[in-house]
Every structure is written in C-alpha cells, then in structure tokens.
Amino acid sequence: MTTLAATLQGLRRYPTVAVGGILIALVTLAALLAPWISGDPLLLEPVNRLKAPSAEFWLGTDSLGRDVYARLVHGARISLLVGVSVAAVAVLAGALAGLLAGYFPRVDAVLMRVMDGVMAIPAILLAIALVALLGASVKVVIIAIAIPEVPRVCRLVRSVVLSVRNLPYVEAARSNGTRVVTLLRRHILPSTVPPLIVQATYICASAILTEAGLSFLGAGTPPEFPTWGNMIASNRMFLMLAPWTVFAPGVCLALVVLAVNLLGDGLRDRLDPRISRSM
Amino acid sequence: MLSYILRRLLGVIPVMLVVGVFVFSLLHLAPGDPAAIIAGDNATAENIARIRASLGLDRPFLTQFFDWGGGVLRGDLGVSMFSGLPVSQLIAQRVEATVSLAASTMFVAVVLAVTLGVLAAWKAGSLLDRAVMGVAVTGFSVPVFVVGYLLVYFLSMKLRWFPVQGYRPIADGLWDWARHLVLPSLALGLAYVALIARITRTSMLEVMSEDYMRTARAKGVATAPLLLRHALKNAAVPIVTVIGIGVALLISGVVITESVFNIPGIGRLVVDAITRRDYPIIQGVMIVFAGVYVLINLAVDILYCFIDPRIRYR
Numbered sequence: 001m002t003t004l005a006a007t008l009q010g011l012r013r014y015p016t017v018a019v020g021g022i023l024i025a026l027v028t029l030a031a032l033l034a035p036w037i038s039g040d041p042l043l044l045e046p047v048n049r050l051k052a053p054s055a056e057f058w059l060g061t062d063s064l065g066r067d068v069y070a071r072l073v074h075g076a077r078i079s080l081l082v083g084v085s086v087a088a089v090a091v092l093a094g095a096l097a098g099l100l101a102g103y104f105p106r107v108d109a110v111l112m113r114v115m116d117g118v119m120a121i122p123a124i125l126l127a128i129a130l131v132a133l134l135g136a137s138v139k140v141v142i143i144a145i146a147i148p149e150v151p152r153v154c155r156l157v158r159s160v161v162l163s164v165r166n167l168p169y170v171e172a173a174r175s176n177g178t179r180v181v182t183l184l185r186r187h188i189l190p191s192t193v194p195p196l197i198v199q200a201t202y203i204c205a206s207a208i209l210t211e212a213g214l215s216f217l218g219a220g221t222p223p224e225f226p227t228w229g230n231m232i233a234s235n236r237m238f239l240m241l242a243p244w245t246v247f248a249p250g251v252c253l254a255l256v257v258l259a260v261n262l263l264g265d266g267l268r269d270r271l272d273p274r275i276s277r278s279m
Numbered sequence: 280m281l282s283y284i285l286r287r288l289l290g291v292i293p294v295m296l297v298v299g300v301f302v303f304s305l306l307h308l309a310p311g312d313p314a315a316i317i318a319g320d321n322a323t324a325e326n327i328a329r330i331r332a333s334l335g336l337d338r339p340f341l342t343q344f345f346d347w348g349g350g351v352l353r354g355d356l357g358v359s360m361f362s363g364l365p366v367s368q369l370i371a372q373r374v375e376a377t378v379s380l381a382a383s384t385m386f387v388a389v390v391l392a393v394t395l396g397v398l399a400a401w402k403a404g405s406l407l408d409r410a411v412m413g414v415a416v417t418g419f420s421v422p423v424f425v426v427g428y429l430l431v432y433f434l435s436m437k438l439r440w441f442p443v444q445g446y447r448p449i450a451d452g453l454w455d456w457a458r459h460l461v462l463p464s465l466a467l468g469l470a471y472v473a474l475i476a477r478i479t480r481t482s483m484l485e486v487m488s489e490d491y492m493r494t495a496r497a498k499g500v501a502t503a504p505l506l507l508r509h510a511l512k513n514a515a516v517p518i519v520t521v522i523g524i525g526v527a528l529l530i531s532g533v534v535i536t537e538s539v540f541n542i543p544g545i546g547r548l549v550v551d552a553i554t555r556r557d558y559p560i561i562q563g564v565m566i567v568f569a570g571v572y573v574l575i576n577l578a579v580d581i582l583y584c585f586i587d588p589r590i591r592y593r
Contacts (some may be wrong), residue, residue, distance in 0.1 A: 117293075246428050
C-alpha cells in the first residue's frame with residue numbers, strides 16, 4: 001500500500017507526526033497494561049485521603065483515598081476507546097452518506113438538508129439528551145458523540161466525489177457498464193481515503209475532549225468507571241487542598257488530545273495539503 | 280443582494296424543520312415507553328400515566344409533533360417535569376448569565392485572536408509567530424474545564440485576583456459583573472482564540488503576498504494602516520466564517536464552563552435536568568441553542584455581502 005509507505009517516509013520528514021505518534025503509543029500501551037502496571041483504581045482507603053504524591057502513591061490519592069495513578073491509567077482506556085470508536089463510526093456513516101450524496105443528485109438534495117439540521121444541534125446537548133433517555137453507558141456515549149461528526153465527514157467525502165465523478169477514468173468505467181456499487185467502491189472511494197484519514201484523527205481528538213466533558217458533567221459513562229472527566233469532577237471541591245487530583249487527569253487529557261491533533265496536522269501536511277482544518 | 284438575503288432566510292426553514300423532527304423523535308426512538316423512562320426506575324403506574332398524559336404521549340405521533348412544533352413556534356416549549364414551570368420561563372430567567380458569558384467570551388477571543396493572528400502574520404517565521412502558533416495548537420487541545428481550574432487555582436486561590444466562582448447580575452453593578460466573567464471568558468475563549476488566530480494568520484499571509492500590497496508598501500503606507508486597512512480588511516471573509524463555525528464550539532463550551540464556574544445559566548439548567556430526567560427542559564434547550572446557531576450562521580452569511588460584495592453573485 002503506497003499510503004503506508006508514504007506515511008512511514010513522512011515520519012522522518014514531519015517530526016510532529018513522530019512526537020504525536022510516540023505519545024499515543026505510550027498512552028495506548030499504558031492503557032492496555034493498566035491492570036499490571038498499577039494498583040486497584042476502585043480500592044477505597046479512607047486513612048489515605050488526599051495524600052500528596054509519594055513513593056507509594058505516585059500521583060497521590062483522591063478525596064476517597066483512591067490511588068490517582070491507578071485511576072489515571074485505567075481512565076486512559078475509556079478515553080482511547082471512545083476516541084477511536086467515535087472516529088470509526090463517524091467515518092463509516094459519513095463516508096457512506098457522502099458517497100451517496102455526491103453520486104446521486106436526488107439523494108444529495110435531501111441528505112444535505114438533513115446534515116445541515118444535525119450539524120445545528122450542539123454535540124454536548126445531543127449526548128446529554130441520549131444519556132438521559134437511554135441511560136449512561138459507553139455505547140450510548142460513542143453513538144451520541146459520533147452523530148454530530150457525521151455531517152462533517154459527509155461533506156468532505158461528497159466534495160471529493162463531486163470532483164472525481166466526471167473525470168475521464170470514472171467516465172470510462174461507467175461506459176464499460178461497471179455496476180454503480182463497484183464504481184463507487186473501486187474507482188471513487190480510494191480518492192477519499194487520504195482526507196478521511198486526516199479527518200478521522202481530528203474527530204478522534206475532539207471525541208476524547210467531548211467524552212471528558214460529558215463525564216465531567218456526570219452524563220458520560222457510569223460513575224463507577226474511572227474516567228479523566230469524572231476524576232476531575234469528583235475532586236474539584238478539593239482543588240485548593242489537593243491540586244494533583246484535578247491536574248493529573250487534566251494534564252493527561254490535554255497531552256493526549258494534543259498528541260492526536262499533532263498527528264492529524266502532520267498527516268494533513270503529508271497526505272492532503274488542500275484541506276484546511278475545520279473545527 | 281436582497282434576493283440573496285431572502286434565499287438565505289428561506290433556507291432556515293428546512294434546517295429548523297430537520298432539527299425539530301430530530302429533537303422530537305429522540306424521545307420516541309428510545310426503546311420502551313418514554314413515559315416510563317422519564318418517570319425513572321421506582322415510578323408507580325399512576326405516575327407514569329400522569330407523565331404520559333402531561334406530555335400528550337397517548338395521542339398519535341403526528342398529532343403530537345404538530346402540537347409540539349406549533350407550540351415551539353409560539354414560544355411554548357412545554358412544562359418542566361420537575362418544577363412544573365414553563366420551560367420557556369426557566370430559560371428566560373437564565374438568559375442573562377449565559378448571554379453575558381457567551382458575549383464576553385466572544386469579545387475577549389476575537390480581540391485577542393485577531394491581534395495575535397495579525398502580529399504572527401506580520402512577523403511570519405519569527406519567534407513571536409511560532410509562539411502564537413504553538414498557543415493555537417495547544418489551545419485547541421486543552422479542555423475548558425482544565426484551563427478553568429488552572430486559572431482558578433493560580434489567579435483566584437493563590438493570587439486572589441478574581442472570584443473563584445459564581446455570577447453577579449449586571450444590575451448589581453458593572454464592575455462586579457465583569458470581575459466574575461474574566462476567568463470564565465478566558466477559559467472558554469482559549470479554544471476559540473486558537474481557531475481564529477490560526478485562520479487570521481493564514482488569511483493575512485495570503486493577502487500580504489498580493490501585488491497591491493507591494494504597491495502599497497512601495498508608495499510608503501505606514502505599517503499600521505498597511506496591516507489593518509489594506510490587509511486585514513481583505514482577509515476578513517475567512518475570519519468571519521470561522522467565527523460563525525466556532526459558535527457551535529462556543530455553545531457546547533458554555534454548558535461545561537457554567538458548571539466549572541457555578542454560573543446559573545442555561546447550561547446549568549440542562550445539566551441539572553440530566554439527573555432529574557427532565558426531558559422537556561433538555562428538548563427545549565436543544566431547540567433554542569440550535570436556533571441560535573442557525574441564526575448566527577445566517578447573520579454571518581448576510582454579513583459577507585457587506586464585507587465582500589462579490590459574494591452576492593454566487
């Protein structure tokens with residue numbers, strides 16, 4: 001695959017991709033190995049409430065005496081899971097809608113109006129509504145965050161389809177009697193891949209932020225799962241006494257999102273200089 | 280130009296219709312009986328029946344939709360399940376705090392971002408430029424509640440310059456009102472600054488490489504008018520566009536910022552409604568915020584005509 005080779009070559013030329021990639025790899029590794037490299041994130045030890053960082057508790061303990069480091073490492077699992085899943089769901093749904101809208105003018109008229117409407121609903125509110133109706137679960141959070149991202153992907157794919165649908169090679173395939181499904185999949189879809197990879201990275205970053213926001217508001221995953229957002233929410237009353245309980249997950253969150261954004265910027269410069277960063 | 284504005288105005292109708300159908304159907308798409316979902320796990324059959332009747336869930340779907348839609352058009356957003364008060368009244372009580380926060384954020388962000396973007400473009404490649412772009416990338420990645428607590432910890436708790444949280448109505452005095460809004464606006468504005476500064480810089484760089492800019496420089500136009508009157512004015516279209524796009528970001532951010540700083544605005548209304556399963560409130564606020572988003576983007580589209588007269592021919 002040429003894209004892969006190009007990406008590997010780009011790593012050397014674009015240090016932001018390398019920095020972002022290494023950071024993401026480290027966090028992913030920590031998340032996967034969480035049970036082996038940290039203690040129990042749920043263990044309550046009231047004797048050890050709000051202990052400052054020490055050799056025993058690397059990042060101190062929170063207001064209920066829970067190990068902040070263990071919760072941080074376990075919380076990375078939810079952030080990464082939601083980020084990657086939202087990107088996958090939004091890209092699949094958006095690409096399908098974009099292919100149809102770009103290729104069939106009649107579908108286009110209706111679908112794009114629907115997309116304009118969905119885009120107008122703030123992501124956080126949509127997620128709050130779904131969580132209030134369906135109850136808090138990781139699945140609901142993923143779907144809720146993915147829906148508002150679909151229109152952006154759809155528009156991107158649609159614009160690529162519109163620009164290639166009348167090129168001679170597509171025309172040739174069409175006049176050879178290629179079936180529409182094959183035409184879309186074999187001849188049009190590949191052109192959308194580079195911008196989609198870039199867009200998926202940005203969606204992943206913004207999904208991690210939105211998930212943390214929802215957990216912070218108490219509308220995310222059920223409170224018994226440690227997440228970076230609910231760690232901050234449950235300790236904010238102790239900001240003055242124990243700033244590490246708030247800033248450890250906060251800094252982690254910012255670093256991971258920054259890493260994913262840097263990766264996106266680097267990939268964009270390499271894969272598709274045309275598209276500008278929207279949102 | 281008039282026909283362009285009229286076309287844009289008419290374009291609002293299908294978008295708001297989609298929003299309405301979407302927001303209304305959410306309640307019915309949920310598996311199970313919506314009344315039972317709203318009533319919660321420990322509800323009695325009587326309670327569920329009362330909720331069903333008060334929401335009109337016992338009538339046909341389309342009747343419900345048109346009744347509800349008609350109500351929304353008249354400004355009737357239904358009644359809160361928890362307090363029994365009209366949702367529109369609850370929203371109206373909290374408009375001031377939310378609008379204050381959004382407006383001050385917008386003001387702070389646009390002033391800061393355009394200044395930084397212009398300076399970065401002027402000294403492109405310099406240390407200043409790289410610093411501004413660094414802030415732009417970082418600002419985009421730090422969530423508003425993390426920035427918020429950092430500001431509170433250092434500026435309020437350590438230095439005691441600003442109040443830790445809360446909101447004072449503008450009627451209680453302008454100074455107190457402004458003092459309580461500084462930190463929330465900065466926290467919420469950072470992502471916005473990042474977005475606008477980036478676009479300002481790119482757009483300015485593009486304009487500054489035009490021939491007429493060289494001519495202006497050659498005939499001896501001073502730096503400030505050169506940057507502001509010749510360059511910024513022509514670089515304005517993408518900047519205004521991104522301000523419009525960013526409104527979505529701002530609206531989602533307002534909900535979280537109000538929770539961080541304990542501001543009694545519309546965002547808090549929604550967050551409090553989550554645990555009470557007060558669905559009419561969530562529904563009402565969604566419609567209102569979506570409407571605001573659509574109207575602001577409409578205003579931006581119309582503003583184009585005045586900034587760049589060429590656009591009306593599109």
